[in-house]
Amino acid sequence: MARPKILVVGAGFAGVECVRRLERELSASEAEIVLVTPFSYQLYLPLLPQVAAGVLTPQSVALSLRRSRRHRTRIIPGGAIGVDTAAKVCVIRDITGDTVAQRYDFLVLAPGSVTRTFDIPGLAEQGRGMKTLAEAVYIRDHVIAQLDLADASHDEAERASRLQFVVVGGGYAGTETAACLQRLTAGAVRRYPRLDPGEITWHLVDIAPRLMPELGERLGDVALGILRRRGIQVSLGVSVAEAGPEKVTLTDGRVLPCRTLIWTAGVAASPLVATLGTETARGRLVVRPDLTVPGVGGVFALGDAAAVPDLAKGGDAVCPPTAQHASRQGRRAAANVVAVLRGAPLRPYTHKDLGLVVDLGGKDAVSKPLGIELRGLPAQAVARGYHWSALRTNVAKIRVMTNWLLNAVAGDDFVRTGFLARRPATLRDAEFVDAYLTPEQVREHTASLRAGLDGPPTG
Template identity: 75%
Template sequence: MNTVTRPRILVVGAGFAGVECVRRLERKLSPDEADVTLVTPFAYQLYLPLLPQVASGVLTPQSIAVSLRRSKKYRTRIIPGGAIGVDLKSKVCVIRTITDQIVNEPYDYIVLAPGSITRTFDIPGLTDHAFGMKTLAEAAYVRDHVISQLDLADASQDPDERASRLQFVVVGGGYAGTETAACLQRLTHAAVKRYPRLDPGLIKWHLIDIAPKLMPELGEKLGSSAQEILRRRGIEISLGVSIAKAGPEEVTFTDGRVIPTRTLIWTAGVVASPLIATLGAETVKGRLAVAPELKLPGDDGVFALGDSAAVPDLAKGDGAMCPPTAQHAQRQGRHVADNVIASLRGGPLKPYVHKDLGLVVDLGGTDAVSKPLGIELRGLPAQAVARGYHWSALRTNVAKTRVMTNWLLNAVAGDDFVRTGFQTGKAARLKDFEYTDAYLTPEQVRAHIEGAGRQG
């Protein structure tokens, strides 16, 4: 079989779902059975759950960025860019490369795993002044920024400026926001000891969320334990509260409080990638509606999974949808690969069923709460489970070695407070990383493809 007639499988996204799909396709397909192409702006898989530990300096950025080209058997073609539109009728994906070229990539089977973007609201000043925590660059920038606030506060002669630089606001009481606030507060608590001119009492961390509870998935007892740990550390938790407006030097809460601060970190949830809207297909709260087999109903060869797909949770039933978690994404990736192969070979597709294994929350140091298989744990046992789970989920032995080495070094030598300065002078707010204006409308996708066809 020559390369012209081989079926073309296009995988969009190199998160947990996309990478697991590609790895399984490579293992189970013979080289002459199909061509596999992956669309991703970065040739690495980012282990997102450990991003707060990069921001706090416990882990180096490289340790959680796992190269996609490390395997000697890797034969997948990688297109460095992002998908900005899909025409299901023509079976063409429109891609914007990292050099800003627009290319059309035809496919026979497409696996949509573009992930999610930060959920924002129409809050004045939010995207201009808030930091996100969805990418490696953002985590590195936030670390530099937080340490620079200590440096600048130490150098300032203005008490008002000093106070504003030493107040930090994190919005979002889910796992990302809670772990971010916990890890960064621990960093500043350790760092202030190296600043004898600074009063440690001036450092204040605020964690706010519009919901009535932090991490409600943990349950009443564990959720309360997590809140108690954070409050004991001095983190002020405000529930039922959000941001009314954000400025460069202050943030206004919806309860009327005005907090002088130069640091607003926004982690208030995610929404499906805007790519999904370009399909013109049915969605559920912005996520692509798929069958239990992870297939788009009515479109042969179109599969979707992960954060951007509304996958029925057959283990729970009652119309529940799978939550956008790493454990579901990884398992869906393997499952969708099996169903793509079954479609290629004319076999039956199987529905996706997976029961949650539990939840882990690493609050830094020896503080953690975990709920593996429904068992509630706190303190060191919870920390062992949390780190053990993350460590085992890393895809390569090199990544596991790097992460374990970082953990051991941090435990023995403590934190360091180096500000790299790599990001100095570069814009790094929410609006600079989301690129939501890069996507096409369904009409623009069709017009682009028809225009390209006439030119060809």
């Protein structure tokens, strides 16, 4: 008999942990494991703001999937753009642009999320995200380029627009991004004798009434105070009304000269979930506590793309889209796939949140491990210690620790790589949100496979 095929979509925290557990629990003769991902690395997303700030190199947070001694998973370099659950086929567009159909016996959906956007004039063209390695590297180049161009310009209006930066989103990603990049420009401006440090202004904007409400009122206020002491102008209860090439208009009527708009206002489930035609909750796939998708056989969903019931909280609560939940859901999904193969009962996912850490750069941080509120150096030690221990490979741990020490001792050279210098990294292009099929298009791709006219699908 042919080995059952387990297809895992996504190489984030959830997908990678699932594959690692499957490789550990299953022998090569029990199942074939296939992973669909555009890149053969796991991105350690929480440290991405430090890549944008130049504290860490891009390679430090890109953890190779092929370093594991147990690695035997077949990696398809591409992205899943549609799923036909009736035919048990996943439609994949590989990195060359070719479309292939991959049959599966078990499907583990962990495609993650994309940056959540709204119908704001100019946002799609002017907004830059902080979800991918390419976006982080681009933003670093772009911010330093604004300093270079402002230093060379004699036009006061141009200098004003190049030296004002707007970050939208008062969650962890937005707060850490604003804090880390403000430190970048504060350090870099000393190398630009023609620039007045007072001209450089960072704005953090969020529609919510509080900064990082998950931290609690007291720690949220501490973080707010740190940002404002650094000169970051924080505007709460406000959002962007319109984004232009040289200005940003806020909903309170203010017009900010600005050529850098970084959008981190939350995440939305991958558009892939809409192709299944199953029930969703706020855009995320509805799943049972054991991570199975109701109404379709052999499909599991987890991570940011799934509304996983939070049994530790009870009621209608669902797990937040955080790395600690995604990793543990990946392990539970793998265990349940193994259980199905071996005829054992499935177990529900449950995990009590261990707390939150927010690295604001330098000696500044706020953390809440196990409900204990910390600030300053103790919080920084907890934040970096947590991230360092969570890195999956020893090579990544060595690189990150070396980068931290080198940056602390030698600082930054504030150089640009020229990455995408002439092509703006729009949210649409960087996160490939236009690549997905509609359910009808998926069925068109798999129609012949359903009828059995063309033989088995590719793969």
